[in-house]
Amino acid sequence: MMTKLAVIFYSTYGTNHEIAEIAAEAARGTGAEVRLLRVAETAPQAVVDGQEAWKAQAEKTRDIPEVSHADMEWADGYLFVAPTRYGSAPSQLRAFIDTLGGLWSDGKLANKAVSAMTSASTAHGGQEATILGLYTSFMHWGAVVVAPGYTDPAIFQTGNPYGYSHTAGTPFDETARGVIGHQAKRLVEMAGKVAGKELATAA
Amino acid sequence: MMTKLAVIFYSTYGTNHEIAEIAAEAARGTGAEVRLLRVAETAPQAVVDGQEAWKAQAEKTRDIPEVSHADMEWADGYLFVAPTRYGSAPSQLRAFIDTLGGLWSDGKLANKAVSAMTSASTAHGGQEATILGLYTSFMHWGAVVVAPGYTDPAIFQTGNPYGYSHTAGTPFDETARGVIGHQAKRLVEMAGKVAGKELATAA
Amino acid sequence: MMTKLAVIFYSTYGTNHEIAEIAAEAARGTGAEVRLLRVAETAPQAVVDGQEAWKAQAEKTRDIPEVSHADMEWADGYLFVAPTRYGSAPSQLRAFIDTLGGLWSDGKLANKAVSAMTSASTAHGGQEATILGLYTSFMHWGAVVVAPGYTDPAIFQTGNPYGYSHTAGTPFDETARGVIGHQAKRLVEMAGKVAGKELATAA
Amino acid sequence: MMTKLAVIFYSTYGTNHEIAEIAAEAARGTGAEVRLLRVAETAPQAVVDGQEAWKAQAEKTRDIPEVSHADMEWADGYLFVAPTRYGSAPSQLRAFIDTLGGLWSDGKLANKAVSAMTSASTAHGGQEATILGLYTSFMHWGAVVVAPGYTDPAIFQTGNPYGYSHTAGTPFDETARGVIGHQAKRLVEMAGKVAGKELATAA
Numbered sequence A, B, C, D: 001m002m003t004k005l006a007v008i009f010y011s012t013y014g015t016n017h018e019i020a021e022i023a024a025e026a027a028r029g030t031g032a033e034v035r036l037l038r039v040a041e042t043a044p045q046a047v048v049d050g051q052e053a054w055k056a057q058a059e060k061t062r063d064i065p066e067v068s069h070a071d072m073e074w075a076d077g078y079l080f081v082a083p084t085r086y087g088s089a090p091s092q093l094r095a096f097i098d099t100l101g102g103l104w105s106d107g108k109l110a111n112k113a114v115s116a117m118t119s120a121s122t123a124h125g126g127q128e129a130t131i132l133g134l135y136t137s138f139m140h141w142g143a144v145v146v147a148p149g150y151t152d153p154a155i156f157q158t159g160n161p162y163g164y165s166h167t168a169g170t171p172f173d174e175t176a177r178g179v180i181g182h183q184a185k186r187l188v189e190m191a192g193k194v195a196g197k198e199l200a201t202a203a
Helices: A015-028 A045-049 A052-060 A069-074 A091-098 A101-105 A127-141 A174-195 B015-028 B045-049 B052-060 B069-074 B091-098 B101-105 B127-140 B174-195 C015-028 C045-049 C052-060 C069-074 C091-098 C101-105 C127-141 C174-195 D015-028 D045-049 D052-060 D069-074 D091-098 D101-105 D127-141 D174-195
Strands: A004-009 A033-038 A077-081 A113-120 A165-167 B004-009 B033-038 B077-081 B113-120 B144-146 B165-167 C004-009 C033-038 C077-081 C113-120 C165-167 D004-009 D033-038 D077-081 D113-120 D144-146 D165-167
Touching: A004 A015, A004 A069, A004 A174, A015 A033, A015 A077, A015 A113, A015 A165, A015 A174, A033 A069, A045 A052, A069 A101, A077 A174, A091 B091, A113 A127, A113 A174, A127 A165, A127 B127, A127 C127, A127 D127, A174 C174, B004 B015, B004 B069, B004 B174, B015 B033, B015 B077, B015 B113, B015 B165, B015 B174, B033 B069, B045 B052, B069 B101, B077 B174, B113 B127, B113 B174, B127 B144, B127 B165, B127 C127, B127 D127, B144 B174, B174 D174, C004 C015, C004 C069, C004 C174, C015 C033, C015 C077, C015 C113, C015 C165, C015 C174, C033 C069, C045 C052, C069 C101, C077 C174, C091 D091, C113 C127, C113 C174, C127 C165, C127 D127, D004 D015, D004 D069, D004 D174, D015 D033, D015 D077, D015 D113, D015 D165, D015 D174, D033 D069, D045 D052, D069 D101, D077 D174, D113 D127, D113 D174, D127 D144, D127 D165, D144 D174
Parallel strands: A004 A033, A004 A077, A077 A113, A113 A165, B004 B033, B004 B077, B077 B113, B113 B144, B113 B165, C004 C033, C004 C077, C077 C113, C113 C165, D004 D033, D004 D077, D077 D113, D113 D144, D113 D165
Antiparallel strands: B144 D144
């Protein structure tokens, strides 16, 4: 049976959508069953429409399914991808997390392997704090937190051992893609182990 | 000129509303100008209406003004009061914080004295993490963070040196009221000092 | 092959030593191979000798082996147990962690399952921050963080989903022992899964 | 009466010593009384001597006084400067902090303005976590935390709103010096306000 990974992203202007696509592709390469899912927008439609870039991104991702409670139950592992808002995850993602009380109290979120990635506009603009804050929440669920550390040599170049961190506006070069892929594949591997599943291929 | 304090709360069932009222009253006792303000609800109306206790609390606080960007500019200090959601502030409060980008980039949130209080349903259910996570965000604004520490002996009884933490469902006894009042008054004192204002009375 | 767990504690007056003993015993009950190890004292001998309770505890644990680099390599999982010092682990434990640079850069600390427990003298006296701070460090190693969450119903009574937290001076009742045992056994289970080992008995 | 600032650093190879010197010089430029102080080494002498660069740095700073409890009482504000060790302050600094129990319980550490700076070898190598972890400890003391935020436009270039963060091995250019100086001067300003002192010159 295949390991099941939910790649769950929120993206205002596209950076985190791109991270999520790269991660999902790498995870699929391991043979895992992967769902690419977006977090529902909670900002008023007028606010979204008032910014061309935001509106365009919303339209571009319209056909990507919104993450549901059923997806949360289905998956063996979660990869969350979202930008920084003052050292915290955006309220859109927090709003989704706030709806999970029922699943949580039924123990349906326990023993999932989780990891997170983020972006910010400056070099140390809250990337660490955002990812660590998400992990703190996931611990309430009884998650198994799979931060990458420096388990791939390229992480010494990109930095963040808590999770891949992109500086908005910079390109996704081979190093970035490699680090994103490594984190996603390692998460699949650990999710499979925790769930007691075989990997189709070596991660 | 009086020190101006905004007491900004989000409360689903009333616990954090009560903390905010106690804090606002104590702050007023110092001679400070105090605005008690609530964070706008962002959950769908149907969800609120679907829970009697939530609906009742929403109706009870209908006449308390919603916090606005003008309030954020007006105040010398902010006291944020909100429950824990898996070790983070609720999405309603994060949604308000996410709207402050314009004020922040104009430097209008800098040099404000800030403090926070919270509640949770278990003894160490994320109270520390919630308050510390809020302070992390406020640091992005250039805030001056005024956690109480153990500056009042009663804090050795109630615990949290990062900010008052209530266990939901327990009563607000004299010790709790004293600790809440102390944190609020000390915040007024520090906000006045940072803003270069005289206190009407000793805090 | 048995899962190997290192229970690594630092204890000034005995509280964390007792937590570690309870955890080690529970872990052994799963069939795991368990080493109970203490962190070397780094305070000057005169300081230790100057406090009767500290000196007595030091003498009491003299025969428990000090944790070594070889232990860190040997184990599939680590359970760290140490008191709070202003919301952080004590310097004795940080000093041991600071010696691990060689093992870390050789990748010898990667893919270990880890968990932590703590104590403090007040109810929210930094217990959450201490455990979360340790997990942050372990993420640098490429650890798999196994916080208990609310995976056992008793945790709703004792509280901390990041790791068991004792209030110093209170007794270890059945609930406390159960929660400590649950966290230790779950760590063994996850360490075994990550390391690809069979459990002798169901955890 | 002058504002009194203690610049307290630990530096293994010199990076944080250099940050501290730049900060102390900027602070002196405001007219503040500044003490540059180093944290005592706690690693065994043989370990220090075993690394040429470490030994050389130890000898270079031999004449800088070690920070004492009297310095902690004397100062109106503290600037802590120390490298990252797996997302935490080094054990040498934690060991000094661990000795402050007596001052703390006498309330002698309360109402001090504090700020922190750090360095790491990679771009997001725990700099945020290290500074936030120190602030968490200082909150236990009743400190007033003065993180820089983005109160100077150059911080948008260097990044960390929690405190200046240097990537080890890179030069200290004008931008870096400006950001370090800004954080130090703003800390003096806030320390003076909290302590009720006049500034000699505008910060």
